């Protein structure tokens with residue numbers, strides 16, 4: 001579909017039908033994105049006060065710590081309340097949302113996350129929140145020349161029920177998207193998608209990096225590329241991005257790969273500029289990286305977000321379970337939006353070693369490189385890790401033995417590393433691919449502090 005037709009006859013009218021004042025919100029986001037650091041900080045303080053006021057009116061007991069004060073609510077006092085507010089785990093937020101119920105007196109939507117930690121999460125979002133999330137997205141995509149209504153090739157999961165799939169198809173049609181299901185990577189499916197792409201002629205790709213890299217890798221192996229498509233960029237989201245995936249996709253498409261960091265709960269949190277730095281979307285996100293409960297700069301910690309636009313149940317100091325760094329240095333691109341980094345893996349995904357250490361799961365990504373086109377590692381016992389590898393063309397048993405030795409050097413000589421070669425690695429129900437799982441933690445619901453049988 002033509003871009004302007006999609007924008008003018010479908011996408012904008014849909015926003016207004018949904019009572020989302022998208023034009024005004026987009027102007028507001030653009031103003032924040034172009035503002036100075038001082039002005040961004042001022043804007044965020046004003047918004048944070050608004051969010052605290054909203055939370056104080058919610059019936060949910062989860063916000064009780066914000067209701068304590070009844071004296072003069074100065075900006076200072078409100079920001080103080082916010083900084084004393086305990087960081088919220090997904091479990092705590094689930095209870096808060098359940099107690100808050102469906103927002104009354106305003107339009108809202110039911111949303112659900114796929115629950116990569118094993119627990120799905122359902123909640124309501126009011127239209128001010130959802131519309132503002134879209135405004136943030138439109139403004140960020142424009143950095144790479146992508147306009148509202150531009151045709152999108154989507155590399156994503158596909159609902160597995162016929163009704164779900166039908167709804168997805170209608171949504172895709174209304175949003176000018178063509179979907180490639182993460183669940184069918186067969187040669188036939190790839191071939192048919194390759195042909196559809198050339199008919200549909202998307203302006204950008206959007207989806208899981210692993211899925212796009214797999215698709216592009218197959219094409220390159222056959223000596224084919226996607227360079228004749230009118231692409232502006234490829235946007236990857238939802239998974240940790242490996243440098244080799246970025247390279248593969250850029251080689252096949254001839255356009256820049258742009259990394260997006262976000263979640264269903266609050267939308268886009270970080271987005272890469274043309275200098276490949278991940279900027280915090282400060283118009284809608286107040287980002288804190290907490291280490292031992294205290295905000296830190298230029299140090300690794302746990303990522304927490306507070307959404308700045310909502311009229312119902314705000315996500316405040318919400319823990320995403322990801323680790324990252326909030327950087328103090330400005331980006332050479334000239335934007336004053338702070339730069340952040342997301343570190344690989346979720347904080348629950350540590351490898352436990354027989355001598356009682358927790359090793360960051362990125363160890364696998366760093367070790368298993370050459371000859372490995374994809375892998376999944378599962379720790380089944382403190383001294384056993386099973387790794388399924390989809391071998392690349394230059395894989396050899398010697399290389400496999402070397403990987404075992406290297407991993408044992410980091411994790412302990414008594415750890416059994418069992419490698420098996422497989423054709424495919426199954427995705428999560430959402431279509432995401434996770435490369436490490438601690439099956440010991442999954443059984444107990446937490447990472448055991450001591451080694452030994454959980």
Ligand SMILES: [Zn+2]
Nearest residue numbers: 273277331333
């Ligand atoms: Zn930048």
